[in-house]
Amino acid sequence: MCEHTRLLLGSRYALLDPVYGEAPVRSHRTKVERVLVTLGASVHTDALRSAVAAVDAAFEGIHIGVVTGPFGAPGGMIGAATPGRNKVIDYGGLRDLRQVMLDADLAVTGAGVTLSELAATATAAVMIQTEPNQARNVAAFQNAGAAIFAGPAEAADLQARVLATARRLAEDAQLRAHLGAEGRRLVDGQGARRVAKELISLATARRS
Secondary structure: OOOOOOOOOOHHHOOOOHHHHOOOOOOOOOOOOEEEEEOOOOOOHHHHHHHHHHHHHHOOOOEEEEEOOOOOOOOOOOOOOOOOOOEEEEEEOOOOOHHHHHHOOEEEEEOOHHHHHHHHOOOOEEEEEOOHHHHHHHHHHHHOOOOEEEEEOOOOOHHHHHHHHHHHHHOOHHHHHHHHHHHHHHOOOOHHHHHHHHHHHHHHHHHO
16 A cells, blocks of 8 residues: 555545535424435335335324435335325435435435435434445444434335334434434534545645
C-alpha cells in the first residue's frame, strides 16, 4: 500500500447528499402516525409487499408511505394492504426522500444507503437485509443500537418478523426516539464534507 494512502472507512465517511448534514427537525409523537416503507433501489417485490402488509396489520388509521424505487413495477403494491385500514401512499421511485423521512415516525428499510439517510434524519428504522454486502451495515447498526434487524429479504417469515418489530415500536416512543438519536450519532451526514477535506489535504501534501 502506498505510504500516502488514507483509508476513509466507516459511517463517518458515508457519502450522502450534503442536505443530510443539516440537523434534522422532527417531532417525536407519542403515537405513530406515519410509517415509511422502502427497500431502496433493490428489486425485492415480495419482501416489500410483506413489509407493507406487516405495517398495515400493526397499525390502523395511519399514513403508510411506500417507495418502490427506480426499478419497482408500477402497481406492484396493489393488494398488499387491507383496503380502508390505513392510507397507503405510493411514492413510486421518488428520489428525494429526506422530507418523507423527517415526516415519518418509523421506517422499514433495506440496509444500504437509504438506511444511512434515515439515520442522518434521526428516523427510527427496522432493517431488512436485501443483499449480502449489507451484512456489515446491519451489524454496525445493531451494535450501535441504531436500528432493529427484522431479517433477510428472503426469509419465509419476514412478514411476521416485521409485524412483531413494528408492534414493539408502536408501543414504545422512547425506543423510537433512542433509535433515531443513535442513528444520527452513527451517521451525521457530514461524510461527503470529510472526504472532500481529506482529498484536499492529500493533494496539498503531495505538492509540498
